Amino acid sequence: MLLKDEVEMLRRITLFSGLPPAKLKLLAFTSDRVMYSAGEDLFHQGDIGDAAYVILSGKADVLVSTPTGQLKVAEVEQNSIVGEIAILCNTPRTATIKTTTSLEALRIRKDDFLKLLADFPEMAVEIMRVLADRLSQTTSELTEARSRAQRVEA
Amino acid sequence: MEPRLSRYIWTHTRKAQLWILLIVALSMIPYFMSFDLPKQIVNGPIQGQGFETPGATQLFMPIAFSLPLIGEVNLFSGIELGRQGTLLALSLVFLFLVIINGLFKFYINTYKGRLGERLLRRIRFELVDRVLRFPPHHLKRVKPAEISTMIKDEVEPMGGFTGDAFVQPALLGGQALTALIFILIQSFWLGIIAAVIVAVQAVIIPRMRRRLLVLGRERQLTARELSGRVSEIVDGIGTIRGHDTSNYERADIAARLGRIFKIRYDLYQWKFLVKFLNNFLAQVTPFLFYSIGGYFALQGRLDIGQLVAVIGAYKDLPGPLKELIDWDQARQDVQVKYTQVVEQFSVEPLIDPKVQEISVAAPPTLSGALAAVNLTIADDGGAKLIEHVSFQVRPGETVAITGGTGGGGEALAEALGRLAWPASGRIVVGDEDIHELPEAVIGRRISYASSEVYAFQGSLGDNLLYGLKHAPLTEVVYEGDKAAHRRWELLEAKLAGNPSFDLNSDWIDYGAAGATGPKDLFGKIRAVLDVVLLTNDISALAVRSTINAVEHEAFASEIVEMRAALRRRLEAEKLSDLVVFFEPGSYNVEATVGENLLFGTVTDRARWELALESHPFFKTVLKRAGLHETFYGMGLEIAENVVELFRDLPPDHPFFQQLTFMTSEEIPAYEALLQRLRGRPLDEVSEEDAIRIIRLCFGYIEPRHRFGLLTDDLMQKIVEARREFSDGLPADLAGIIEHYQPNRYMASSSILDNVLFGRIGHKHTDGSDKIRAIVRDLFESLGLYNKVLAFGLDFDVGAGGKRLTAGQRQKLNLARALIRLSDFYIVNQPLLALDQRTQDQITRNVFAFLHDENRNPAIVWVLSNPALSELFDRVVHFENGRLVHEETVETPSKDSDYKELAS
Missing domain, CATH: 1.20.1560.10 (ABC transporter type 1, transmembrane domain)
Structure with a gap:
């Protein structure tokens, strides 16, 4: 897969979809292409995050540790991004990503990503917009969940 | 004076x-x-x-x-x-x-x-x-x-x-x-x-x-x-x-x-x-x-x-x-x-010359307790860091000092290490003041390490053994001219009131490290390096260094033999795609186009640049191989991409570190060049411009840059052109390229590159870590690890040890104290640059090391993490310069533990 295909791929991810192609290309260029075989961890829950991964091909499970063992909470595949929260704020990884097939990903390092944001504020605004969208969505879901809970209590 | x-x-x-x-x-x-x-x-x-x-x-x-009495003398x-x-x-x-x-x-x-x-x-x-x-x-x-x-x-x-x-x-x-x-x-x-x-x-x-x-x-x-x-x-x-x-x-x-x-x-x-x-x-x-x-x-x-x-x-x-x-x-x-x-x-009080007198003989062990008697230490301004402290460490006892910064523990440790002199009170061993005992005794029987490190410019090994160089121990025998020169040196030294100690003598006191001579000293070095967790750092320094392959012929050939072992190992672990090996008949996708073309590395960058610009050889070969035009087109493509990617970035942007084709200053020049060349066929382009474009190809690595420029056909052509480059290289370019040969050591490459004989693939996130671990393991199993470490010990640490990280310097400093057999070890928060977990690990290692081989030295350790005090016999707590609390740590007897568990 070439740089220009990666750019295509990045554009399909909501977080990056609003960015100008030239910036996406730079982002792709400064990122590493990495390969995993089935059953490998991209990262581990609790680790400090240093990169986000855009999955170019293949599939992986999102696993969360529970007292009874690891619980699969979701599955990710081509065109999705994982680990992006950890590169925006210094929180430990909230889940483990384990590949189920062989997988190819673009590894976006935290430093490079933040540097890009600092250099191109329009990019930061775009990211902020996406995050705000997500927040409002989460908030409305929370409100709904709360009201449901209240109804149950009542 | x-x-x-x-x-x-x-x-x-x-x-x-x-x-x-x-x-x-x-x-x-x-x-x-x-x-x-x-x-x-x-x-x-x-x-x-x-x-x-x-x-x-x-x-x-x-x-x-005329002389009186004698008269005229003629x-x-x-x-x-x-x-x-x-x-x-x-x-x-x-x-x-x-x-x-x-x-x-x-x-x-x-x-x-x-x-x-x-x-x-x-x-x-x-x-x-x-x-x-x-x-x-x-x-x-x-x-x-x-x-x-x-x-x-x-x-x-x-x-x-x-x-x-x-x-x-x-x-x-x-x-x-x-x-x-x-x-x-x-x-x-x-x-x-x-x-x-x-x-x-x-x-x-x-x-x-x-x-x-x-x-x-x-x-x-x-x-x-x-x-x-x-x-x-x-x-x-x-x-x-x-x-x-x-x-x-x-x-x-x-x-x-x-x-x-x-x-x-x-x-x-x-x-x-x-x-x-x-x-x-x-x-x-x-x-x-x-x-x-x-x-x-x-x-x-x-x-x-x-x-x-x-x-x-x-x-x-x-x-x-x-x-x-x-x-x-x-x-x-x-x-x-x-x-x-x-x-x-003219400063008073100067240390008495007698205290520093040279002594070749091994000093007696200190049998008395090391004690501070009513000790007060003041800083330059006269503020008292510790006041009226009386404190004793018996031989063989281990004491933890807690209390954190400003408590006074550090000042006490400095005083015990003779870095600070008492304002009042005394520090004694047995009943003799440590400032009156000769340094030949105190300086060898008491070892001190803190986080304030001074590393001397020189090799890592010299720094590690620095604490053993007390006196010239061997008499060097000189012959012929050298003997005459030595006699002259001695005479002149005497006439100028200088000492005549021979710097060429062996100053290393092997006995003081528990070794019998240069041969078994390495074992001791290895042991202390392991204790302070410096071994891996040193082997990493070693494998990145180049060695003189002529001088270390045997080692070089062992390294060459390791190449096959590495391949087998990678195959066995199903990691073959971790490294792409150099094969004379195939293209190495993880190496640059230049490396693939020359099938070797450039040994003399400056000469190479010059030859590339002015020597007709390259152009002829490229033309004959049908690569000249292709490379020109490829170079244009690279230039377009690079200019597009980096045009907007400020010149000192960190992204430029990832740009291998040109420097940030060259970007505007290439931008202008592209404007000029766009749409013009190669034969209308001046020689100079063509070379500026073509040279961009040499740094290109497909999986890394991903511009999609390498086709199978092109790779085939490049491989075919290799022979021309190796066989037809004109005499005036000899030595500019060191060719890859599967059965020869490449003197201009590092040890690691020589072992790999290939390039680490870009696809694995932790590829280089994995490889390093495997290579280390191979070194161990082939019995080469110690030799590699020995090369690491030759690493020049730079002025003040600046080529090492702060953590490495502190580890080195602690190792330098540990390698000496002493009766008292005063350790003053020696590893502040490291994270807490590593500090704890090293502290435990040091304890195990010092109590190994039936040794039982006393240890005084100023702890930054009080949780470790369980290791010690006694904990002494300082606050505001006073000793406020002292308790003996109850060490549960291990036997009873087992019994309890068993029951």
Whole structure:
């Protein structure tokens, strides 16, 4: 897969979809292409995050540790991004990503990503917009969940 | 130190000074004779005195004198010579005297020079010796650069002066006096005139020069301060830039330079005024001679030969006189400098030289307890860091000191390590004060490590073994020229009051590390490196270094053999895609196009660049292989991509580190070049431009850059062109490329690259970590790991150890203390640069290490993590400089634990 295909791929991810192609290309260029075989961890829950991964091909499970063992909470595949929260704020990884097939990903390092944001504020605004969208969505879901809970209590 | 320089010089060079004075006195005889000779020549053979009749002869050189009691003694009755014969004979005598005078001068100057250099060596050594004995509080106050300026520059003139200290006044005074007496003999009045002028010069000039001395002293002080400030700027550059105070520093330096300028300019003005006056006085005398002497001659009261001799002799008077005045000036000048330096180095209390006396024998073990008795330690300002602390460590006991920063534990540890001296109270071992015991005992039986590290410039290994170099332990046997040189060294060292310890001797005290000799020392080194977790760091440094493959032939061939082992290992672990190996017949996608084309590495970058630009070889080969046009197109593509990607970025952007094709400065140039070349076929492009484009290809790696430029066909062509490059390389490019050969060590590549013989794939996130672990493992299993570590120990740590990380430096420092077998280990938060987990790990390792092999040394450890205190026998807690709490740690007996578990 070439740089220009990666750019295509990045554009399909909501977080990056609003960015100008030239910036996406730079982002792709400064990122590493990495390969995993089935059953490998991209990262581990609790680790400090240093990169986000855009999955170019293949599939992986999102696993969360529970007292009874690891619980699969979701599955990710081509065109999705994982680990992006950890590169925006210094929180430990909230889940483990384990590949189920062989997988190819673009590894976006935290430093490079933040540097890009600092250099191109329009990019930061775009990211902020996406995050705000997500927040409002989460908030409305929370409100709904709360009201449901209240109804149950009542 | 002796406060007066002249006395210092006299004390140390008395015999030599007397000898040279004697020689100078002897040299006066031919000197005086050479004055009288011109008169004899002019009056005798030239003007005809004694040759009044034709054919008259004179006796040449009769040697006869009369002695009381014995009467006339006639040693040589002389030779009869005619007028011309006499002229020739006298002229030859004159020439002879010139040579004799010259030889005397040569001998005297050489002798004086040697004398001066010896004294300079003595002073410098004595000053450094004093630095080694300075009390700790003084060392905190002085600036290192000022000290080194004093030792290096400020004492230098003293060496030059030494030779002249007594000889110069004697010689010049003698010369001046000779000349004056000679003039007086020739003509009383002319002599008086000369004497009066000399007296005026001798009185006025030195007076005027006194001001020069004052200025000179100021110049010395300001220059020394300047050098101190400059070194402060260099050391503190991070702070200066970080706080944007560079302009404050500029102002400070400018002000200092301004002051120095003013002082120096004053100095010049005054100096030249003095010079003017001096010259004037010197020139006035001949005026008087010509006018008055000429008048006498006209009147017939003085013959012309006498006048010529007087004027000739006077020519020799201002010279010595001026030099004599200069000498006096120099004397006062160096005296001032000397006083200044001596003041700086006269510090009390200096450590007694006896304490630092060299001792070859192994010191006795310390059987008494190490104790602080009513100890108070104050900082420079007088604030008390610890107050009235009494504390004892028995041999074999382990004590943890807690209390954190400001508690006082660190100050106590520093005092135990002799870095801080007691303000009151004592530190004793048994019942002897540690400051009175020789360092040969204390410095070896007590080891101290803190987080303040000093690593000396040199190899890592030298730094590690630094604490074992107490005394020269072997007698080196020299032969032939070297033996003669050694004898000379010893003699000169003795004459200059330097010690004669042989630096070539083996200084490493193997016994002090628990080893028997160089052979089993490495085992000890390995053990301490493992303890402080430095082994991996060192092997990483080693594998990245290049070695001399000729010198280490056996090792190099073992490395070459490892290549196959690595392949097998990777296959076994199903990691074959981790490394793409170099194969002569196939393209290596993880290597650059350049590497693939040359199938080797460029050993001489500068020559390579030049050859690429101007040598026809590359172009011919590329053309023949059908790559010229392809590469041009590829280069254009790369340039387009790079310019597009990086155009908007500021030049110092970190992303440029990922740009391997060109530097950030070159981007605008390439942008312009692209504008010019776009849409033009290659044959219309100038040679120079084409090369600038083509060279971009050489750095291209498809999986890394992903521009999609390499096709299978192209890769095939590149592989085919390899042979041309290796076989057809013209003689003038020989040695520029080192070719990859599966069965040969590549001297210009690192050890790791030689083991891999390939490139690590980009696809694995932790590829290089994995490979490094595998390679390390292979080294271990093949028994090569220790050899690799030995290369790592050769790593140059740089000035102050700056090429190591802070953590590595602290580990090294701790290892340096641990490798010595001591009775007491004082450890003062040695690993602050490391994270807590590693610190704990190393602390536990150190405990296990020190209590291994039936050793039971005492340990005092200032802990930054109190949780570790369970390791110790006793915990001592400090607060506000006082020992507030002390408890014995209950160590649960292990046996009972097991019993409980078993039951």
